[in-house]
Amino acid sequence: MARKEIQVGLEIGTTKVCAVVAECQENGGIRILGVGETPSRGVRKGEIVDFENASNCVRDALSDAEEKSDVEIESVWLAVTGSHIRSFNNRGSANIPEESSEITEEEIQDVEFKAKEISLPKENAILHSIIQHYYVDGQEGVLNPVGMLGSRLEADFHIIHGVTNRIQNSIRCVKECHIEVEDVVVSSLASAQVVLGENQKESGALVIDIGGGVTDYIVYLDGAVRHSGVLAVGGDHITNDISIGLRIPITRAEKLKTEEGSAELGKSLPGEKIVLKNDTGFSGKEVEREMLNMIMHARLEELFVLLKKRLSGEVSEHLIGAGVMLTGGCSQIRGIRGIAESVFGMPVHLTRAQAVSGPTSAYENPQFSTCIGLAKYAQAVRSEMPESSFLKGFLGNFFKKISPFSSRR
Amino acid sequence: MISFPKYLSQTQPLRVCLVGLGNAGVNLADRMTMSGGSGFETVAINSDQHSLATSVSPVKVSLGPLATRGLGAGGDPEIGMDAARESLREIEEALAAPDIVFLCAGLGGGTGSGAGGLVAEVAKQSGALLIAAVTTPFSFEGRRRNLQAEAALQEIRAHADAVIHFENDRMAELSAPKSGVTETFSACDELLCGCLSAITRLLSAPGPLGIGLPDLLSVLNTGTGRCLFGTGAATGDNRAHEALERALKSPLLDRGHLLDEAASLLVHLSGPPSLSFSEVSAIMQEIGRQGSEGTMLHLGVSTTPDKNAPVLVTILAKTEGTTISHEIPSVRPQRSQEPARHVPARLVSPEPEPILDLETEKEEEPAPEPPPPPAPPRQPKPERATATHSAKSHPSTKPPQEKIKQETLQFEPIARGRFEKIEPTIVEGEDLDVPTFLRLKKP
Numbered sequence: 001m002a003r004k005e006i007q008v009g010l011e012i013g014t015t016k017v018c019a020v021v022a023e024c025q026e027n028g029g030i031r032i033l034g035v036g037e038t039p040s041r042g043v044r045k046g047e048i049v050d051f052e053n054a055s056n057c058v059r060d061a062l063s064d065a066e067e068k069s070d071v072e073i074e075s076v077w078l079a080v081t082g083s084h085i086r087s088f089n090n091r092g093s094a095n096i097p098e099e100s101s102e103i104t105e106e107e108i109q110d111v112e113f114k115a116k117e118i119s120l121p122k123e124n125a126i127l128h129s130i131i132q133h134y135y136v137d138g139q140e141g142v143l144n145p146v147g148m149l150g151s152r153l154e155a156d157f158h159i160i161h162g163v164t165n166r167i168q169n170s171i172r173c174v175k176e177c178h179i180e181v182e183d184v185v186v187s188s189l190a191s192a193q194v195v196l197g198e199n200q201k202e203s204g205a206l207v208i209d210i211g212g213g214v215t216d217y218i219v220y221l222d223g224a225v226r227h228s229g230v231l232a233v234g235g236d237h238i239t240n241d242i243s244i245g246l247r248i249p250i251t252r253a254e255k256l257k258t259e260e261g262s263a264e265l266g267k268s269l270p271g272e273k274i275v276l277k278n279d280t281g282f283s284g285k286e287v288e289r290e291m292l293n294m295i296m297h298a299r300l301e302e303l304f305v306l307l308k309k310r311l312s313g314e315v316s317e318h319l320i321g322a323g324v325m326l327t328g329g330c331s332q333i334r335g336i337r338g339i340a341e342s343v344f345g346m347p348v349h350l351t352r353a354q355a356v357s358g359p360t361s362a363y364e365n366p367q368f369s370t371c372i373g374l375a376k377y378a379q380a381v382r383s384e385m386p387e388s389s390f391l392k393g394f395l396g397n398f399f400k401k402i403s404p405f406s407s408r409r
Numbered sequence: 410m411i412s413f414p415k416y417l418s419q420t421q422p423l424r425v426c427l428v429g430l431g432n433a434g435v436n437l438a439d440r441m442t443m444s445g446g447s448g449f450e451t452v453a454i455n456s457d458q459h460s461l462a463t464s465v466s467p468v469k470v471s472l473g474p475l476a477t478r479g480l481g482a483g484g485d486p487e488i489g490m491d492a493a494r495e496s497l498r499e500i501e502e503a504l505a506a507p508d509i510v511f512l513c514a515g516l517g518g519g520t521g522s523g524a525g526g527l528v529a530e531v532a533k534q535s536g537a538l539l540i541a542a543v544t545t546p547f548s549f550e551g552r553r554r555n556l557q558a559e560a561a562l563q564e565i566r567a568h569a570d571a572v573i574h575f576e577n578d579r580m581a582e583l584s585a586p587k588s589g590v591t592e593t594f595s596a597c598d599e600l601l602c603g604c605l606s607a608i609t610r611l612l613s614a615p616g617p618l619g620i621g622l623p624d625l626l627s628v629l630n631t632g633t634g635r636c637l638f639g640t641g642a643a644t645g646d647n648r649a650h651e652a653l654e655r656a657l658k659s660p661l662l663d664r665g666h667l668l669d670e671a672a673s674l675l676v677h678l679s680g681p682p683s684l685s686f687s688e689v690s691a692i693m694q695e696i697g698r699q700g701s702e703g704t705m706l707h708l709g710v711s712t713t714p715d716k717n718a719p720v721l722v723t724i725l726a727k728t729e730g731t732t733i734s735h736e737i738p739s740v741r742p743q744r745s746q747e748p749a750r751h752v753p754a755r756l757v758s759p760e761p762e763p764i765l766d767l768e769t770e771k772e773e774e775p776a777p778e779p780p781p782p783p784a785p786p787r788q789p790k791p792e793r794a795t796a797t798h799s800a801k802s803h804p805s806t807k808p809p810q811e812k813i814k815q816e817t818l819q820f821e822p823i824a825r826g827r828f829e830k831i832e833p834t835i836v837e838g839e840d841l842d843v844p845t846f847l848r849l850k851k852p
Binding site for chain 2: 044045049083231232233236237239240241243244245250270271294295298299301302306309
C-alpha cells in the first residue's frame with residue numbers, strides 16, 4: 001500500500017473500552033497515533049450485559065481517540081471475546097482434477113470450505129479459520145501449495161467459532177455510534193500479533209492475556225495457531241474474591257489489588273496489616289496482607305492450573321519452546337510470574353506490544369496488547385491480502401476470515 | 410545413657426531446681442522467682458559475693474572464696490573453673506536431689522563459662538535431668554568472649570540432656586534500636602524467663618494432651634542448631650489468632666520464618682476451659698503452614714480452671730544445624746505418656762476435618778457477623794470433632810458454654826458477589842465465580 005493507511009482497533013473490555021488509532025508503515029510496523037480510553041460500564045466477562053451503557057462507553061472511547069489522534073474514525077476492527085468462543089482443529093481435503101494436477105488458489109479455497117463443513121450448533125458461526133499446514137499427496141508440512149503438482153490436497157485448519165448473536169451485539173454496539181466494523185477478531189489472536197514475534201511463533205509459544213473479565217489464550221506451534229480459547233475468569237474475579245474475603249467494597253478491593261496486592265505467598269511478615277482509610281460509606285479497616293495475597297494467589301494459581309489442563313489434551317508442552325507470554329492488565333500483578341512458572345514449568349515472560357512505535361505510555365502497558373494487536377492484525381490483513389475485501393464480498397460471509405500470515409509465506 | 414532415671418519413675422510432683430550460675434544466671438533466676446514463677450526452687454551460684462548478697466534465691470553458693478576472694482572471676486574462665494573446683498562440695502550439696510535442673514548461665518564471662526561445665530557435671534551426677542539455658546554474648550563483645558562462650562557451650566552440651574541456646578544478638582531485636590540499655594537487657598532476660606517458665610508450665614500443666622519430657626527432649630535434642638522460641642497470650646474474640654501472632658512475633662522465630670527450618674516443633678496451648686477445638690485446630694494449621702512438611706510436631710494442650718485465663722501459645726523448636734549424636738534418653742518406661750504422645754500427630758494431620766467443622770457451623774449460623782451474643786449454649790461443635798479422634802483427646806471437663814468464635818472469614822453459603830446475576834463460569838462442574846479460596850477449603 002503506497003498510501004499510509006490508518007487502522008483503528010476497538011476493544012470493548014470488561015474494565016475499559018479502548019480504541020487505538022494506528023498508522024501502518026511500509027516496513028510492516030505500526031505507529032500509534034492515539035489511544036482513546038474510557039472505563040467500561042455494562043460489560044461483564046467480556047460480554048455486553050447493558051447495551052445502552054456499553055454503547056455510550058464506545059462512543060466516549062472513540063471520540064477520545066479521535067481527539068487524541070486527530071483522525072476521523074470511520075471504521076474499526078473489533079475485538080470479541082467471551083466464554084462462548086470455542087475452537088477446534090479440523091482437516092479438509094480436496095481432490096485435484098486429473099487434467100490439471102496443479103494446485104491453484106481455487107483448490108485452496110475448496111479445502112478451506114471443506115474444513116469448515118462441520119456441525120456447529122446452529123446459533124454459532126465461524127469467526128476465523130486459520131490454516132495450519134497443507135498436505136499434498138500426504139506430504140507433510142507444505143506451507144504454500146499453490147503451483148505445486150499433486151492429486152490430493154489436504155489442510156489442517158484451526159477454526160474459532162462463537163455464538164452469532166453475542167458477536168452481533170458487540171457489532172451493533174459500535175454501529176450505534178455510526179461507525180462501521182471492518183471485521184471482528186478474537187482477542188487472543190489480536191494480542192498474539194503484537195506480543196509474539198515471528199520466531200516465537202515458530203518455536204512455539206503460549207500467550208495468556210488476562211484481562212478484566214476473561215482470560216484469552218492462544219498457542220502457536222511451528223508458526224501456526226494450534227489452540228486457542230477463552231476462560232471467563234479475569235481480574236474482576238480477583239477483585240470479587242478480595243471483596244468477599246476481606247469484606248470490603250468492590251472499589252476498595254480493586255484499589256487494594258492494584259496498589260498493595262501480590263500473589264506471592266510468605267513474603268509478608270506474620271500479622272502484617274494494611275490499613276484502609278475510611279471513606280464515605282466505608283468505615284476503614286485493617287486487613288491482613290497475607291490474607292490478601294493468599295486470596296490472589298489461590299485465584300491465579302487455579303486459573304493457570306485450569307489453563308494447563310485445557311492445553312494438556314491439545315498441545316504437548318515440550319513443543320512450546322519460547323515459553324509463556326503473559327499480557328493483559330492482570331499480568332501486572334506482583335508475583336504472577338512465579339505462579340505461572342511453577343504451574344507451567346516453563347519460562348514465563350511478561351510481555352506487551354512489541355514492534356510498535358508511538359506514545360510509550362500506550363504500548364508499554366500490557367492492558368493495550370489486544371487493542372494494538374487489532375491494528376496490527378488489520379495492517380497485516382490489508383497489506384498481505386489485498387483481495388480479502390473481494391473474498392468477503394464473494395462469500396458474503398461477514399465472519400469469513402483467512403489468517404493473514406500462515407497462508408502467505 | 411540413663412537406663413531408668415528417677416525423674417521418670419516418680420509419681421509425686423517433679424522437683425525442679427533452677428540454678429543461676431554467674432551474674433547473668435543469678436539475675437535470671439531472680440527474675441524467675443520475682444515474676445511469680447512457682448513449682449521450682451532456685452539456687453544461686455556465683456563467684457561474686459555482691460551479686461549473691463542481693464539475690465533472692467533461698468540457696469546460695471559462693472564459689473571460690475579463696476580463689477576470687479568473693480570478687481568474681483573477672484571474665485577469666487580459668488579463675489571461674491578454679492573457683493568452682495574449690496567449692497565443689499558446696500555445689501554438690503546444693504544440687505542434692507532435684508529431678509530436673511535448669512542451668513541458667515550467660516556464657517562468655519568468667520563464672521558462667523568457667524564453672525558451667527563443672528556444675529553441669531555435678532547436676533548430671535545427681536541423677537537429674539539437666540536442661541541448660543544459656544546465652545552467648547553479643548557479637549560486639551569481641552571474638553575472645555565468643556570463643557570462650559563456644560568452648561563452654563561444648564562443655565555443657567557434653568553433660569546436659571538438652572541445651573536451650575539463645576544468642577544475645579538475636580534477642581536484642583526484642584526492643585527498639587533506640588530503647589535504653591536496661592530495657593534491652595531486661596527484655597532479653599524476660600524472654601529467657603518466659604521460655605523457662607513455659608517449659609516448666611508445659612511439663613506440669615494438666616490437660617487433654619500432655620507434653621512429656623520425652624517430647625521436650627526430642628525437640629531440644631534434634632540438632633545443635635538454633636533454639637527457636639516464642640510465646641504469646643491473648644484474650645478476646647480473636648484470641649487464638651492473636652496469641653499465635655504474638656508468639657510468632659518473637660524475634661527468636663524471626664517472625665515465623667524460621668519455623669520453616671525447624672526439624673522438630675513443640676507447640677503448647679493452654680487456655681481457659683472455653684478453649685475450643687476449632688481454635689486449637691486453627692492455630693495448628695497456621696503453624697503447620699509456616700513449618701515445612703517434614704517437621705515433627707509435638708502438640709500439647711492444657712486447660713486451666715481459671716475462666717478468664719488468656720489463651721497461651723508456646724512454640725519451641727530447634728533448627729537442624731549439624732547434628733551431634735546425642736542419645737535421647739529412653740522413653741520406653743514412660744508408658745502412661747505413650748498414648749498422649751501419639752494423639753497429637755493424629756490430631757494435626759487430618760487437616761480438612763476442622764474445616765468441615767467450620768462449614769457446618771456456618772450453615773447453622775447464617776449471620777454470625779455481629780459480635781457474638783453472650784454465649785448461647787452450643788455443644789455440638791467440639792463434640793463432633795473429637796468424636797472422630799480417640800477419646801483421649803477429648804477434654805474430660807467439658808466446657809458448659811461455648812462461645813461462638815469469630816473467624817476472620819465468614820461467608821454466605823454461596824458468594825458470587827458481583828457475578829451474582831450474570832451467567833456463571835462453570836468449568837469441570839465448579840462455579841469459578843465463587844472465590845477460589847472458598848472452594849478450596851471445601852473438603
